[in-house]
Amino acid sequence: MTFPPSQKRPLARRLLKPLSITASTALIGTVLYYNHEPSRHFMCAIERCGRAGLVGVRVAINYKLMLSKTYKDSEEEARAKSNCHTTSANLVLKALQKSGGIYIKLGQHVSAMVYILPPEWTSTMAVLQDKCPPTPYQEIEELFQNDMGTSLDDLFSEFDPVPIGVASLAQVHRARLRSTGEEVAVKMQHPFLDEFCKIDMDTVSFILSTIKRVFPEFGFEWLSEEMNESLPQELNFVFEASNANKVRENFKELIETKKTALIIPKIVWAHRRILCMEFIRGQRIDNLAYMEEHSIDSNRVSIELTRIFSEMIYNHGFVHCDPHPGNVLIRPAKKSRFGTGLNFEIVLLDHGLYRTLDDQLRTDYAHLWTSLIRGNEEDIKKYSLRVGGTSAHKLFASVMTGRSWDTVNTQDLSTERSQTELEKMTEGAFELLIDIAGLLANMPRIVLLLLKTNDLLRSVDEVLRTDQDYSMTYVVMGRYCAKAVWDDIRSTLLDKIRHYGLSIKLAKELISAWYEFESLEIMLWLYQTKSLWMDRIKHFKSPTILPSDQTYQQHL
Incomplete structure (x- = not known):
């Protein structure tokens, strides 16, 4: 079929017009x-x-x-x-x-x-x-020039263009200060975050709120609420430097007297998107081969990590809320640290995400854990409501401990999680997804972060526990909790005595509280002593340094 010339031209124009618009738009x-x-x-x-x-x-x-x-x-x-x-x-x-x-x-x-x-x-x-895509070196150079008003070469005599670690918000480079020759770690924020952070947070919030509208019972919008609260501080490295300095001050006495293995890298200087700090060599805390090579007992590393975080939570109320293995390093101790009975040091990195617990939450949280360790259902009910704002105490106890309610109720938290229990918990969690989502949605944001911290520490503990003695984690934490509970009750009762005078009722309450504390303390001490001597027998011919009983008791 042929068209006359007068009809070919309009057809060609009709065909070419959209193509030309598309090309022009492109x-x-x-x-x-x-x-x-x-x-x-x-x-x-x-x-x-x-x-x-x-x-x-x-x-x-x-x-x-x-x-x-x-x-x-x-x-x-x-x-x-x-x-x-x-x-x-x-x-x-x-x-x-x-x-x-x-x-x-x-x-x-x-x-x-x-x-x-x-x-x-x-x-x-x-x-x-800890396996995130890195920012190209050229963009890192541009960020440094823009933020510092000078080049990398002006401040550093050495700067490794290949990052030693890449995280979601930043990457870290090894460098050497030109002024002092000190080896440092330079943490650089990914440049694109300034450009896309707001739109990304809005997108996540929109997606989760849409899910909430379609499935009202499926409430995970708290994830976006938590990110909206936490990210602005995590994206400002001045806050991170302040947190690192504060936690170092909190542990100052223990560090100076060498009663802790904790090391916090020294901050050299901090800007919003760039942080310069002391460079510390070490390996991830879940690197068991490295520990074996340096005669470090991973079980003791687990105990010390539990002690460090128990000190944070139950004594200081200032908690590092992101202790995943990429943020915790292990290294052999210097000779001067052998007096603690430990031949290793634990280096805590990434101090961007901290939360402060007020005294009421700190002591209620300690009460809840002692109730869980004892398997005291009445107290679990009471403190689940006070800490988590929930009456679903069995579900909350399982979320808290990562164990089935049957295990919690039989005071059997110290046993290893069997494969059967893990499968039961996983399947149960999926089946109860809506119930758990509702539980988490109505929980205070700070408690959600405590749950996350607990879970990360528990997963590390299960990697490190080669002797399968999982009870030592609860022994160490339980002693901190018991002390926090006793201090709380004693302070409250002494205030009442000062205000109203000593009565038989108050005296009975004080004696009862003291007995509760001492009985739990003695129970935990006996188990700890038994474990210590079993450990001595097991390591009798081991080159790993063993502490004296007195030093180890003080250490725990």
Whole structure:
């Protein structure tokens, strides 16, 4: 079929017009992307939002298809669930890694939620704790020049362009100060965070609030609330420097008297996006091969880490809330530190996320843990309500301890979690997802961070505990809790005595509280002494240095 020339021209124009508009739009878009900062920001923001939304839809479809199928038996259904968890988690992981920044931070939160999410999700997200994409060196140079008004070469005689560690918000480079020759670690914030942080937080909030509107009972909007509260401080390294200095001051006496293995890197100087601090060599705390090479007993490392965080929580009320293995290093001790009975030091890094517990929460939290250790259900009810604001004390106890209620109720927290119990907890958590989500949604934000801290410490403890004596963790923590509880009750009763005078009732309450404290203290001390002598027998021919009984008692 042929068209007369008069009809060919309009048809050609009709075909060429949309092509020319498309080409012009693409050209203008390309020019704006590379030459107009607001336009580039808008286009990248749309891409990041679209990526997050698309992955959410794909994950939803995965679960919809999996749940809609019929399976011949429970084993086939379990395999299908596991495959769906793994596939969906990997989809989300790739999207988080591509977007970076607070999306990786969100993934880190997910990796710590082993009390609620299947292991396929938490183990997949675990790589985000210390394996994040680095910022190119050229962009790091530009950030330093912009923020400091000088070049890297002006301040440092050496600066390794390859980062020694990359996290969600920053990366760390080894360097040497030109002025003093001191070897330092320079923490540099990822430059794109300034550009995308606000839009990313808004996107996460929108996605979670949308889920909340569609599924009112599925309340995870607290994740965005927590990130909105925490991120502004984590993105300002001046706050991090202040936290590091404060925790060092809190441990000053123990550090000076060498009664702790804790090391906090010295801060050299701090700016909002750049932090310069003392460089300390060491390995991740979960590197068992490194410990064996240096004759370090990983079980003692676990005990010391528990003691350090118990000191923070129950004595100081100022708590590092992100103790994942990438933030805790282990190294052999110098000779001067051998007097503590320990041949290692624990280096605590990344002081961006801290929370302060007021005295009431600190002591209530200690009461709750002593109740859990004793298996006292009445007190568990009482302090679950005071700490977590919940009457679902059995569910809260399981979330707190990572154990089934049967284990808590039989005072059996000191036993190792069996594979059967782990599977039961994981399956139960998934089945009770809505109940747990509701529990967490109504909980004070600070308690959520304490739960996260507990869970991270518990996972590290299970890696380090090669002797399978899990009770020592509760012995150490329990003694701190018991002391905090006794101090609280004694102070309250003495105030009443000073105000009203001594009465038989107050005297009985004081004696009863003292007896409760002493009985728990004696029980824990006896177990600790037994474990110490068993440890001595086990290590009789070991080169690892063993402390004297007196030193070790003081140490714990």
